Amino acid sequence: MDNFKRLQNSVTITISIVFVVINLLTISFCWFVFTDKELATPLILGIIILMTVTISMIAAVKLSTYALKPLYFIWQAIIHVSPGNSGVAAPNLEDARLGKELITTLIMQVYQFASQQKDDDKDLDEHRKAVVQAANVVSHLPLPLFVFNSSQIVTNASDSAMEYCQTESSKLFGKPLYESVNLEFSSEHTLEKWLLDCQSNKVTDTAYWERVRLRLPEDKSIRQCDIAAYYNRDNPSGTEFIVTFFDRTAQYNQDDEAMSFVALAVHELRTPLTMLRGYIEVFQDELSDKLDDELKSFMSKMQASASQLTAFVNNILNVSRIESNQMSMELHEEDWVATLKNACEDADMRARAHGIEIEYHIPEKLPTVAVDRISMFEVINNLIENAIKYSPNSKKIVVSTRIDDQGMVETSVQDFGLGIPSNVLPYLFDKFYRNHRTKTEVGGTGLGLFLCKSIVDAHGGQIWAKSKEREGSTFAFTLKPYSKLADEQKNSNNTEVTRTAHGWIKNHSLYRR
Amino acid sequence: MDQTSSSGKKILCIEDEHFISELYVRALSKAGYNVAVAVDGEDGLKQALTDNFDIILLDIMIPTITGIEILKRLRDPNNQNQIRAKIIITTNLEQGIGGREEIEKQADGYVIKAEITPRQLVEFVNQLET
Incomplete structure (x- = not known):
């Protein structure tokens, strides 16, 4: 005025x-x-x-x-x-x-x-408030959280993230995370690889890693965590990647200790087993002409028992691996006829020691399958071992394989023994499950079928049982032909096939040798 | 057993368990192989470096130098004097995730000792030779 x-x-x-x-x-x-x-x-x-x-x-x-x-x-x-x-x-x-x-x-x-200015001011005020709020949430979030921009540079991180990784903002901000924080991944699917893959092939994506090891800079000790990450290309806020860590150190360390104990125990059990099997074989070679039939059958029973124990030790090891999430399988293209015949060799010897003949119905040619050979040996051995155990009075087991209606390779093991009551059939593949009626007659731990199911599931197949009391049981499982899995792999545009079974996730790499 | 293909072939068995090496030596010798034994890593590596063998059976858990270390040194790409022997890992030890694949890349074979008898080992070695 x-x-x-x-x-x-x-x-x-x-x-x-x-x-x-x-x-x-x-x-x-x-x-x-x-x-x-x-x-x-x-x-x-x-x-x-x-x-x-x-x-x-x-x-x-x-x-x-x-x-x-x-x-x-x-x-x-x-x-x-x-x-x-x-x-x-x-x-x-x-x-x-x-x-x-x-x-x-x-x-x-x-x-x-x-x-207009009034509206702009209002927006600006609200935006400022939201930014402050977001920054506040990030910095006080009681969970390690990192934010990267499009150059994969850390632009923000929670206080707990710096505390968890024993680092400070000056060492963390303005650099890629994997440069300032020492992370070790259990497979080739690493954070860095995912970041690059996202930027060249994705618009939005999420990823999860289990059992990532974080080596701390101060005392070089190790923390174990799961990592979850989110990607959004060209996010207007400049935030392209958000990564969080979930600490699992206590849980995974416990698993590792249990696993290393089992691995050690397995090693100690296997050494005398190797010797036993070796010396029995020497006896067999040297004495078979000199022994009468009864002693010869004792010899083969000794051999069969040692081989059975070897198989059981493997079961313990594998179940413990499944439990601690360390079971990894590499699927390779294999000739199923040869693999199956090979896998039956040991079990065949054990069956003969029990006076049981295995009848094979195996066609000469089948499509190749994508399997982890050693794991498939476990499946076949466990199924035949079961058939032997539950056939106290019968003398025949039938192993057959064929292509089913869906084009899957189906393999079955049929016995003519005790059979399984229908009410317990659904629980057969549970861990430690044993049919209480046969518990007193037949030995075992209830690990075998659990292991079979885990392995077949991991191969993308199915396993089931059919049975009638006093008439016998048939256990069967399917496997995908190699060509089918390879096609899926191609279509999913992913070099790794990941499946979950019993809550564990495995990374499979499928390639031709 | 086929003795003609294997006769004279030299095998070094690096194994600290005497019972196991005894069984392997017996079975392999009967198959016509010439077998030497080393009971620890140091001796094993020394003998292996003489390049006097066609096949080396290498245990992993052995005294002085571990089998993994021996494998690494024998297959070191920077090493000028590469030995010609094929290396078969013979172990009862379980490797962690990816461990076995890593070893198999460098070795020519990998067997779990408890899972094969000496006779099966001979078959495995014969197969490797052909």
């Missing part, structure tokens, strides 16, 4: 001076022109000058007010909408005379700008 008044005053003074000067010049001119100077006494002259100045000043005030009115309206409008407005009312445009249309347009423009 003061500034406007000051402007108005200076304009008024300027106009007044102009008027006064003009009037004085006019009076002086008259003074010289009119000859009858007597009339012009100093008194009259003084009165004329005084009136001239007064009229000039009133005219100047009026004129300046009139001329500055449009400016006043604009000033009023701007001050009215400005954020620090202290009670200046909006201009009444009805009063506008000079340039009414122009003023109205200009003032409307001012109002429009002002209202």
